[in-house]
Amino acid sequence: MNIINTKQLFKKYGSVPVVKGIDLTVKKGEIFGFLGRNGAGKSTFINMLTGIIHPSAGSFSLFGMTGPTDEVKRRIGVMPDYSSFESSLTAMGYLRFLSELSGNKASKEKCLSVLKKVGLEGEAHKKTGKFSFGMKKKLGIAQAIIHDPELIFLDEPTSGMDAESVIQIHQLIRELNSEGKTVFMTSHNLDEVEKLCTRIAIMKDGQIAKIGSMDELRSYYQSTILVKIKHGEIPTSEVNQLTEWLLQSGEGLEMKEKHVIISVNHEKRIAEMIRAFNQCKVDIYRVEVEEASLEEIFLDEQTGHSIRKVM
Amino acid sequence: MFAISKREFLRLMKGIKSIIIIAILLITAYFSAKFSSLLLTLDEFTASEADIIHTAGFLVLLLFFGQLFVMGLSHDVMNREMHDRTIRFLVTRTSRLSIVLGKFLGVSLFWFTCVAVSFLIVFFFSHSFDWLSFLQLMSLLIFQIALTILLSVLIPKPGFTMFLGVIVGLASPILGFWLTLTNNPWVSWLKFATPYYYLEEDYTFPIILVLAAVLLAVAHLVFQRREC
The missing domain is CATH 3.30.70.980 (YebC, transcriptional regulation domain)
Known part of the structure; x- marks a missing residue:
């Protein structure tokens, strides 16, 4: 079953096209990785799917429903690329407020359990204004999963985190996936994408240059x-x-x-x-x-400079 | 929607600016009610004027400075969330209409509470509750809240709406009353678009709510198209 389906999704800012007609399907239960350089259009693509910005042309459906309807919004969790929180609220207060907004106010126990999963145990009653960048990232993940969504969008979930936290978040993503949740993530950490994702798309200049599993990508590049x-x-x-x-x-x-x-x-x-x-x-x-790593394949796609390739 | 309105209400209640404005309102209500009988001895008033003399100070305060107070507290009700990008947590969870209405309800509830408590203080002295003044004042505030939300959606920078808030807050009652009273045929028709024209004792104040609804509808249309 396709959870995400886009048809010629296009976005331009002024006269500058950022996303140039993307056709993509993501199946239920996948961990889908989106790769690309800064400015390749990854976050713009996620922002269109989640209703943060509007597409200039094209269409998309989530769970078979066109556009981010209220029902769709209840079934998705979104961690945007930039996690900023109202500084006067505590982590617990924020999670309870946002879960209430999603139609199912989380209990204090549920909030504590989710905070523990992302490594913020003991920080529940701390105001978010006192959070470090990494802690805000973790809270961004926590708020995306607090209402048990079926589809989770994570925009660079581990950037700015320490190594121990990265391992914890990887474990959490695998755990969420094993519970049947679909994860759509972007990352600059190629190793992370290679380890976690069942399918990967490489974006270049607002288009998908290559898409497939790691094995398929390796075969594309005849590595x-x-x-x-x-x-x-x-x-x-x-x-x-x-x-x-x-x-x-x-x-x-x-x-x-x-x-x-x-x-x-x-x-x-x-x-x-x-x-x-x-x-x-x-x-x-x-x-x-x-074997060729995703890093080698990515570099090959982006720059055309292959490290190893069959002649 | 109600989660947003609850948060907005509590945020307003806790803010230092709100506490100062609540204090100004309550102190004005208390002293204007307490010394209103003294005012009656100083001048001659009609019976209907004498009826509302207890609320006079409070009414004058909100008629002339209501817009300034509303904008002072809520000029950034929408654009602060867009500027800080906290709006992204809202738009990915609920409809944009719910966000606009939630904010509107939260701010309205705050002002309803302030005005109701002030009128209760007046009631303590006058032993009568002036329902018409209360409803007219609430209608006016609702219009002013809708205007504040519209400006906050239209102008993305909170710093600019703060500056604009002072200008609009001071100019709007002056302009509104002038348009209501002027005989200049070129501009007098504009009085129908100002809430002050409907503050007569002829029960036309519900039209102010219609004007507020129009402002909110425009705010929603603009916000619907806005990139967050």
């Missing part, structure tokens, strides 16, 4: 798998045969003392190489595999 094999003694009679087989499996072969380094374009080739070693009666002690 290579770098294989390092530590092996035992190769019988002199088998050296030529083994070299020939290895060259059939991949390229860039380097054979150093009891080490082989080779690039392959599919994991099936790794199995072929291991078979070749076995047939040549060469012991294998260690196999290391390095």
Whole structure:
């Protein structure tokens, strides 16, 4: 079931187009990651879907309903890119007020439980004016989930947080997803997106340049798998045969003392190489595999400078 | 909507500016009621004037400075949220109409409470409750609140609405009463658009509520199109 469906969604400020006709579907239960440079249009896209700004053209539906209707708003949770809170309210007061606005005022126990989940236990009665940037980010996440929404929009949820908090928020996102909630997030932390997201879209100049799972993105970019094999003694009679087989499996072969380094374009080739070693009666002690990271794919898309690519 | 109005009401009640204005209103109501009998001895009043003499000081205060007080307290009722981007937490949860109406109800409830308490103080001295003055005054304040909300939606900068609030607050009663009383045919027709024209004892004050509704409708239309 598609939870988000956009058709040629377009946004311009004055005469400057920021989002240039995006077609996108997000299915229930996904953790969808949106990547792109600053100004690529990620936040503008989320802001259109959540009713913060209006599209210049195109249409979208959430839960099959066109536009952010009141019912849709009750079913979504939004953490905007800029979390600013009324400084005179406490964290607890804010959560209770916003949950009431969503139609279901949260109990004090529920607020405390959500604050604990985001790492703000003990801060419930502190005024938000005294919160640090990271704490405001956490409260931004807390308010987005306080009313148990089915679809959660998180705009750079972990930026400005310390490492321990980032791990805690990652755990929370996985937990929310395991409860059946759909998460749509943007991030500059490529490692975070790679670890968390089931599907990823890379935005460039207001358009989706590439979309898919990590495996699909790797295949789009024909990215290579770098294989390092530590092996035992190769019988002199088998050296030529083994070299020939290895060259059939991949390229860039380097054979150093009891080490082989080779690039392959599919994991099936790794199995072929291991078979070749076995047939040549060469012991294998260690196999290391390095795939293209999202960072490499992202850089490749944004700059065209590939770190590793099949020639 | 009610969550927003409750928050707005409580925020106004807690603010230092509100406390000062409440104090001015209550002190004026108390002393004008207390010394109204003294006023009766100083001049000749008609029977109907004598009836409302207890509320006179309080009425004059709000007729001439009501807009200033309302704008002083609530000039940034909408644009502060947009400026600080706290509005994003609201627009992603409820309709924009609910936000405008919620703010309007909250501010109105605050002024209703202030005026009602002031009239009760007067009632303590006069032993009569002047319903017509009360309803007329509330209608006027409702119009002024709607105008304040409209300006706060139209002008995105809170600093500018604060400045404008002082100008509008001082100019609007002067302009309103002048338009009501002037015979100049070029501008006298504008009196129908000012609330002051409907403060006669002819029960036309509900028209002020219609004017307020028009202002609120415009505020909603503008806010509906606004990017937050």
